[in-house]
Amino acid sequence: MFDPACPSGVTPFRIGDKWAGMVVLCLEDGPRRFSELQVPLRGVTPKVLTETLRALERDGMITRTAYPEIPPRVEYELTPLGRTLFEPIAACREWANEHLPTLLAARESFDRAR
Amino acid sequence: MFDPACPSGVTPFRIGDKWAGMVVLCLEDGPRRFSELQVPLRGVTPKVLTETLRALERDGMITRTAYPEIPPRVEYELTPLGRTLFEPIAACREWANEHLPTLLAARESFDRAR
DNA sequence: CGGTATCCACATCGATACTG
DNA sequence: CAGTATCGATGTGGATACCG
Numbered sequence: 001m002f003d004p005a006c007p008s009g010v011t012p013f014r015i016g017d018k019w020a021g022m023v024v025l026c027l028e029d030g031p032r033r034f035s036e037l038q039v040p041l042r043g044v045t046p047k048v049l050t051e052t053l054r055a056l057e058r059d060g061m062i063t064r065t066a067y068p069e070i071p072p073r074v075e076y077e078l079t080p081l082g083r084t085l086f087e088p089i090a091a092c093r094e095w096a097n098e099h100l101p102t103l104l105a106a107r108e109s110f111d112r113a114r
Numbered sequence: 115m116f117d118p119a120c121p122s123g124v125t126p127f128r129i130g131d132k133w134a135g136m137v138v139l140c141l142e143d144g145p146r147r148f149s150e151l152q153v154p155l156r157g158v159t160p161k162v163l164t165e166t167l168r169a170l171e172r173d174g175m176i177t178r179t180a181y182p183e184i185p186p187r188v189e190y191e192l193t194p195l196g197r198t199l200f201e202p203i204a205a206c207r208e209w210a211n212e213h214l215p216t217l218l219a220a221r222e223s224f225d226r227a228r
Numbered sequence: 229c230g231g232t233a234t235c236c237a238c239a240t241c242g243a244t245a246c247t248g
Numbered sequence: 249c250a251g252t253a254t255c256g257a258t259g260t261g262g263a264t265a266c267c268g
Contacts, residue, residue: 018241033250034249034250034251035249044241045241045242045243045244046250046252047241047243047251047252047253048240048241051240051241057224058220058224058225059217059220060216060221060223069249071249071250072248072249072250072251073250074249074251081216081217081220084213085209085213087209088202088209091206092202092203092205098198099198099199102195106195110171110172132260133261147230148229158261159264160230160231160232161233161262162261164231180230185229186268187229187230188230
């Protein structure tokens with residue numbers, strides 16, 4: 001997902017509000033900072049990322065931990081509930097990785113026929 | 115999903131354009147007619163259902179078969195590619211079935227705290 | 229029955245600028 | 249660094265009516 005050519009960004013089967021699923025995937029290996037999350041989610045504005053993180057926190061998927069430092073540091077981490085969500089989302093990612101070329105070929109063929 | 119109280123309709127992890135994932139799930143047991151699909155997808159307007167089905171057909175997920183009869187009959191069916199998509203989507207459905215109460219409880223708790 | 233055709237409300241998403 | 253504040257474009261979804 002950190003690759004600019006990663007197909008996750010164009011998969012038509014993104015989860016929910018477009019970014020939430022990718023955030024969950026980004027948190028697989030442990031806590032991440034706000035600015036770290038902005039990297040793989042290319043193009044996401046701070047506003048939208050904030051909204052996404054708030055929504056996930058509200059639903060008990062992630063925790064937000066702010067450290068009272070200068071400069072400020074905030075870390076987001078999957079909760080146990082969030083971890084249970086990781087699996088089905090990862091399954092969707094696997095599907096996209098495997099079948100996206102087929103899908104795009106079908107799409108192109110369909111468009112050419114019209 | 116055919117139950118009015120089914121949680122699938124409120125799951126925050128719906129796939130893609132909100133209806134596409136549910137359509138795939140609806141086609142699990144074989145071909146379905148346009149009007150049949152309108153039943154479990156409560157509230158979907160003909161326009162939106164048409165758009166959803168076109169998009170799925172375009173991506174090679176379903177086939178559309180029109181029978182030249184009076185009155186007209188049209189059936190939609192999963193392609194082999196569409197069948198491969200069924201599994202990860204079903205996994206998301208299972209997740210929702212299992213964890214939605216926990217999620218809603220977390221949400222309510224979060225909202226009460228603010 | 230299985231759609232189209234219009235029109236519209238609303239939410240989402242984004243760009244930009246600014247702050248503790 | 250990690251946001252917030254505004255504002256605006258976009259487009260998705262929906263209500264309603266009509267057609268072959």
